[in-house]
Amino acid sequence: xxxxxxxxxxxxxxxxxxxxxxxxxxxxxxxxxxxxxxxxxxxxxxxxxxxxxxxxxxxxxxxxxxxxxxxxxxxxxxxxxxxxxxxxxxxxxxxxxxxxxxxxxxxxxxxxxxxxxxxxxxxxxxxxxxxxxxxxxxxxxxxxxxxxxxxxxxxxxxxxxxxxxxxxxxxxxxxxxxxxxxxxxxxxxxxxxxxxxxxxxxxxxxxxxxxxxxxxxxxxxxxxxxxxxxxxxxxxxxxxxxxxxxxxxxxxxxxxxxxxxxxxxxxxxxxxxxxxxxxxxxxxxxxxxxxxxxxxxxxxxxxxxxxxxxxxxxxxxxxxxxxxxxxxxxxxxxxxxxxxxxxxxxxxxxxxxxxxxxxxxxxxxxxxxxxxxxxxxxxxxxxxxxxxxxxxxxxxxxxxxxxxxxxxxxxxxxxxxxxxxxxxxxxxxxxxxxxxxxxxxxxxxxxxxxxxxxxxxxxxxxxxxxxxxxx
Ligand SMILES: Cc1cc2nc3c(=O)[nH]c(=O)nc-3n(C[C@H](O)[C@H](O)[C@H](O)COP(=O)(O)OP(=O)(O)OC[C@H]3O[C@@H](n4cnc5c(N)ncnc54)[C@H](O)[C@@H]3O)c2cc1C
Numbered sequence: 001x002x003x004x005x006x007x008x009x010x011x012x013x014x015x016x017x018x019x020x021x022x023x024x025x026x027x028x029x030x031x032x033x034x035x036x037x038x039x040x041x042x043x044x045x046x047x048x049x050x051x052x053x054x055x056x057x058x059x060x061x062x063x064x065x066x067x068x069x070x071x072x073x074x075x076x077x078x079x080x081x082x083x084x085x086x087x088x089x090x091x092x093x094x095x096x097x098x099x100x101x102x103x104x105x106x107x108x109x110x111x112x113x114x115x116x117x118x119x120x121x122x123x124x125x126x127x128x129x130x131x132x133x134x135x136x137x138x139x140x141x142x143x144x145x146x147x148x149x150x151x152x153x154x155x156x157x158x159x160x161x162x163x164x165x166x167x168x169x170x171x172x173x174x175x176x177x178x179x180x181x182x183x184x185x186x187x188x189x190x191x192x193x194x195x196x197x198x199x200x201x202x203x204x205x206x207x208x209x210x211x212x213x214x215x216x217x218x219x220x221x222x223x224x225x226x227x228x229x230x231x232x233x234x235x236x237x238x239x240x241x242x243x244x245x246x247x248x249x250x251x252x253x254x255x256x257x258x259x260x261x262x263x264x265x266x267x268x269x270x271x272x273x274x275x276x277x278x279x280x281x282x283x284x285x286x287x288x289x290x291x292x293x294x295x296x297x298x299x300x301x302x303x304x305x306x307x308x309x310x311x312x313x314x315x316x317x318x319x320x321x322x323x324x325x326x327x328x329x330x331x332x333x334x335x336x337x338x339x340x341x342x343x344x345x346x347x348x349x350x351x352x353x354x355x356x357x358x359x360x361x362x363x364x365x366x367x368x369x370x371x372x373x374x375x376x377x378x379x380x381x382x383x384x385x386x387x388x389x390x391x392x393x394x395x396x397x398x399x400x401x402x403x404x405x406x407x408x409x410x411x412x413x414x415x416x417x418x419x420x421x422x423x424x425x426x427x428x429x430x431x432x433x434x435x436x437x438x439x440x441x442x443x444x445x446x447x448x449x450x451x452x453x454x455x456x457x458x459x460x461x462x463x464x465x466x467x468x469x470x471x
Contacts, residue, residue: 004030004074005330006323007090007103009081009268012040013312014304015109016064017319018326019073025327029073030101032092034080034447038068040111040304041131042312044138056199057138081110082445082454084268088299093449097456105326107293107301108269109319112262112283112309113416116152117241117367118375118385121223122258126230130156130259134163143169145255149232151175151220152259153241154361155200160257162203165210172253173213175234177241177260177367178360180216189356196313196353219243219367223256232256242366261361263420265306267442272297278434280362281355282308284420285439291344292325293318301326309361310354317347368424377425378418380411388422392429398438399423412448415440 008019011033023029031038037045043061068075079092079099088103114131116122126145128136130152133144137160147170150161161171190197207214215234221243222233232251235243263284266276274295275288286308293301303322304315321343327333371377373386383406396402399409399422408422409415415422419440426437445454 001089002030002101004028004101004103006030006105006107006326007032007088007101008107008109009084009090010040010109010111010304010306011035011038011068011075011077012109012111012304012315013042013064014111014306014315014319014322015040015107016068017316018107018109018303018323020068020071021320021323022326023071023073025324025331027327027330030076030103031068031073032076032079032081032090034078036078038065038075038077040312040315041134044135046141047139048141055202056195080447080449081268082447082449084271084446086272093447093453098449098453105299105301105329107303107322107326108287108306109302109304109315110265110268110306112305113265114259115261115263115361115363115420116258116417117260117363117421118371118377119220119222120372120375121225121230123376123379124223124225124230126254127223127256127258130160130257131262133160133255133257137163137167141167143167144257145253146170147172147253148255148257149173149175149220149230149251149253150257151232151234152261153177154259154261155357156259158200158203158207161212162206164257165206165212166202171207171210171212172251173215173234174207175215175218175220175232177219177237177364178216179239182360186356186360189353193313193350193353215249220256220258221248221370226252229254230256238366239364240366241364242370260367261358261363262305262309264308265416266439267414267416267446269295269297269300269302269306270439271442271444271446272300274300274302276439279308280434281359282310283358283361284363293322294325299329309358310351311357314347314350314354317343317350321347363420363424365424365428368421368428371421371425377421378406378408378411378415380413380417381407381409383408383418383422385425388425389429392426396426397430398436399426399440400438402426403440409440414442414446 005027006029008015008031019031039061079094083091114129136142219237233248235248269287274297287295303318391405403409
């Protein structure tokens with residue numbers, strides 16, 4: 001089994017920066033990602049290697065991939081992590097089967113999961129996440145639909161609408177929970193980030209040119225099948241995203257792309273029992289860290305959106321800082337390297353902007369309150385809001401009791417989709433904080449895999465049979 005100084009989990013902007021920094025300073029580094037190309041969500045590569053795309057994000061992704069290819073980082077792309085143990089052994093499933101490696105230091109840079117607050121019809125075919133729409137557009141170079149309704153909140157809303165229009169799609173409307181005033185409030189922060197400002201214009205201009213209707217302070221309340229299309233119903237809402245009844249509007253489309261923010265991926269840091277706390281503005285539960293990204297567990301680090309939603313620019317700077325801290329530990333440097341201070345400042349600067357964006361994507365309490373009782377919350381196990389609240393009335397006071405009683409969060413996604421909403425419903429029903437109701441305990445395997453993928457090829461005669469104990 002190979003041993004590394006540092007294993008980095010996740011080849012997004014945070015993981016790649018950390019891995020390249022540590023490798024350039026002499027560490028033996030391995031980098032894992034389930035995608036076959038590095039770049040993470042924001043710099044995602046097209047699935048066809050020769051496909052070229054316009055735009056700053058694609059160019060930044062190509063630059064990052066070229067630099068990584070020239071580095072000494074040992075790449076395990078196309079490898080899905082399914083287990084990480086307390087002695088820092090990493091198991092990942094790749095094209096050749098499952099492999100295992102060990103490491104002295106472990107950095108978790110596994111990014112985020114998209115949140116969708118359930119509404120009637122959210123599980124229908126054709127209703128997809130905003131983040132999923134960005135994958136279709138960037139990776140598959142496919143339009144989400146001939147006609148698309150884009151709904152939800154946060155910067156991905158405008159990114160998906162803009163990218164769809166640029167790719168030749170027809171966006172029938174943008175339905176935004178935020179008010180125009182909320183967006184104006186981010187303008188001063190946006191002006192401090194010229195590259196992001198330019199990027200925003202590249203999304204905003206096609207929307208203006210196409211005169212796409214923008215319904216600010218509106219929310220999607222229902223989607224129903226209408227022949228082979230979808231009928232989306234929207235309603236005005238208040239600042240906490242509670243719909244104001246009696247004024248719905250209906251729009252017929254092929255696809256509804258909807259997203260209500262991102263939550264940090266903490267399954268690995270939780271599996272390793274690092275301490276976590278709940279921070280609504282950072283997207284939800286996050287690991288407690290020191291200034292260098294080290295968690296409460298020695299030699300376990302976290303960086304990028306997995307440490308709290310702050311966006312790609314902050315992820316890059318934080319990755320460099322954490323990479324450098326790892327170098328200090330392995331090479332036994334007495335104090336922090338001089339460059340660490342610069343990365344730390346650049347990270348703080350980028351994070352301030354990311355914080356404004358993350359605040360727009362934070363879960364709004366009226367939104368969860370308005371989920372209809374019969375609506376499915378856990379789509380793997382078909383558990384409705386009413387069933388979650390019945391379990392609560394019967395005495396399920398934390399999410400793991402809820403999971404045991406209803407199977408909510410017990411399906412293949414392990415609660416990544418429903419966990420945030422189920423916990424919010426439980427906390428609201430009991431009138432307690434999110435900390436009080438806890439978070440689903442992660443379990444191995446972190447991603448579904450078959451027994452034969454886990455064990456590899458073996459013959460029964462290869463299984464060592466222990467000698468019988470003396471009587
Ligand atoms: C689906 C999606 C689409 C997004 N699209 C955009 C966008 O278009 N524009 C934008 O500005 N922001 C986008 N974001 C937000 C963006 O992800 C972040 O701001 C930024 O990329 C954070 O960088 P990161 O390195 O922390 O994480 P990420 O870029 O998310 O990278 C994390 C990496 O970890 C890998 N990973 C996670 N779990 C495993 C596992 N078990 N095994 C192997 N690999 C794993 C993932 O494949 C991913 O490559 C998107 C987020 C999501 C969830």
